[in-house]
Amino acid sequence: MARPGRIRRIIAAPGFARVGVIVAMFAVWEIAARWFVDPLFLSPPSRVIASLGTVLRTPGVPAALQVTLLELSAAFALSVVIGLVVGLAVGLQSFSRRTFMPIVLLLYGIPQITILPLFILYFGIGPASKIAFGVSHGIFPIIVTVVAGVQNLKPILLLSARSMGAGRWQQLRWVIFPHMIPTLFTGMRLGMTGVLLGVLLAELYVSTAGIGYFTTLFTQNFDPTKLLGLIGMLATMAIVLNQVVRRTEEKFSKWQTP
Amino acid sequence: MKNRRAWHQGIASRLVQAAFLLGGLILWFLATTRWGVNQLLLPKPGIVLQNLADILASGEFVGDLLVTLTELAAAFVIATIAGTILGYAISRSRYAISVFEPLLSGIYAIPLILFLPLYVLFFGLGPASKIALGATISFFPIVLNTIAGFGQVERSLVKASHAMGASDYQLFRYVLLPAARPVILTGLRMGFTVALLAIIGSEAIASLAGLGHRIVHLSEGMETARMFAYIAFVVAIAVILNAVVSGLEARGRRP
């Protein structure tokens, strides 16, 4: 008796329609690629998925993917550490905040893509430049978030800690730091977006090694199948990393007022 | 006591900022003149300025600037038309919003620059691939903000207008549009900013013309001083464009 009602509810749920939309998009892609577009320019999803194995067997591709993943992790970790330290240094005192925040915001606003060639010039075409460029994108949202987080710490909490005898280090460790954690995770989510952009931008730019080499290769050989396969794998990597950070952020906000 | 201290702090802040800037310039000067840093890595500030003056005076930048601006304009126009129309259409139904909004946010979360090689394969190295990528990336903040803008118009306003006999067009023009305008304008500003970044970025990676390409070309030719000059030029253009767009947004948001 409850069956038809339940089925109707499942169909009515937006998630169901979303899956439907995604399936429809893939269907359009499949049909267009198979019968309407020159196979030199577009490849249907069925063929792309089937050829994933071939892509991975291309010498150098698994290594490039691994290196990219490592670069992303390293850039992210560095961004968090540097962003947190700089954010605290700038945000804890009103003088340093007044002085340095405008400089931070100024740097944040520069279109960093213009200095990408400089990064390659200084750090070479290996992972170092990719990590550096990733960090350069990742630290700014973290710094900004950390500074904002320190600012919205209720002064009464520090006053109370002082009245109970807490020294500077204790205030930092037991009051400021725990207060910062949810804010830090929000900053980390934004930072991850920045790191992804920076690292992948640098990877695509360098056409003589890494991912950039293969995207250039597949493009010049008019091999959309392999190209889509590679892009698909990178996009999946990006989605997974974003999700991991997002989930951790949600877990750590549990003590906030509902 | 507190007011005077605040005033002192303000001046001290400015001094430190100026010192920072000055210190940076002095370091640059010293590094290139006294400490023997390789000219190909860090050119002398004087030479960079010379190059910049030369670029501006000779009008050499015009060709690349025009290419970049045209690509930017085309990409932004396409994204705006598609984004606002689609955004409005989706905003008409709560169900549609709940289906499409998470999908669109989800896609936007991926670094869409990844699709550049695809567009290059499809459209070649010419402006078309840049316009396509710029439009793609720019589309998302516009559509998402349009959905948000129209979606948050209070139901009560809509109901009251219907009760007073407003036609669909009147409802749109006199209720929905003014209410949604501030959010949509913000979306347009964001769309413009990311379009500019996307265009310059894709010119740097795979192009034959445009400001992004020019910078890369100079770096490959080891003409570092001229590259520095162009970087300064492009940053200045970006700052000006963004300031203009922000100003327009602020103007448009005033009731």
Add this chain to the structure above:
Amino acid sequence: MKDEIAIRVRGVSHQFGEEGETRHVRALLDTSLDVVRGELMCLIGPSGCGKSTLLNMVGGLLRPATGSVEVAGRPVRGPMPQEIAFVFQENALFPWNTVFENIMLGMRFQGVAKDLREPRAHRAIEAVGLTEFAQHYPSQLSGGMRQRAALARALSLETDIMLMDEPFGALDEQTRMILGEDLSVLLARTEKTIVFVTHSLGEAVFLADRVAVFSARPGTIKQIIEVDEPHPRKPDFVTSPKFTALRNQLYGLLHDEIRKTVGAPAGEAR
């Protein structure tokens, strides 16, 4: 009866802003006070009269512009966590910690030995009646329960002196009554010296041994009233004639001061 002076305040004054500035405010003017060991002294007065300022000075959180403060015979130069514990009106519990963790952290700041902390924490939580809620977060508690937790944290520090700045100020009248009664019972068992700032006349008479009445800004102590009634105070003390007489006396003293702060009623000439 011990007449030892626990807190000695001499000629303190304080101001915010500089003379001649629009923001200049003289909060306290040449105020002196002696608090006897083991008594509960209430500070009451109109808004802005400096009672919280005085409390912060006693606790070492604020330096007086003139005058001196001595606690337990020593001049106050900064917070004295071994001697003084605070309970603030604003919620000063750390929101990311449970009630239990909040209390443990307070003791860590004070420097209590690790193995002594847990039993003390449990004792304090029991004393305020929050045993069931020890593992709750402040956001899960009502206002009254949060102040109980803040009180427990102050108690666990086992100081001789407790300074309470309108601790029940943000609570509704009924919760205030209950908490006031519980506080009286609790304090009867200890020998702490307490300075308690309040706006409520009834609260002052119910809890205090002595009530210091402040004048309007710039504040100074106008008069000190004695409440001669043994602790713990019973609920029926509130309805007794003695209570009413004292309350009326306070009202009389305060009314003019409050008017000075707020202004003459509409229609009356100044």
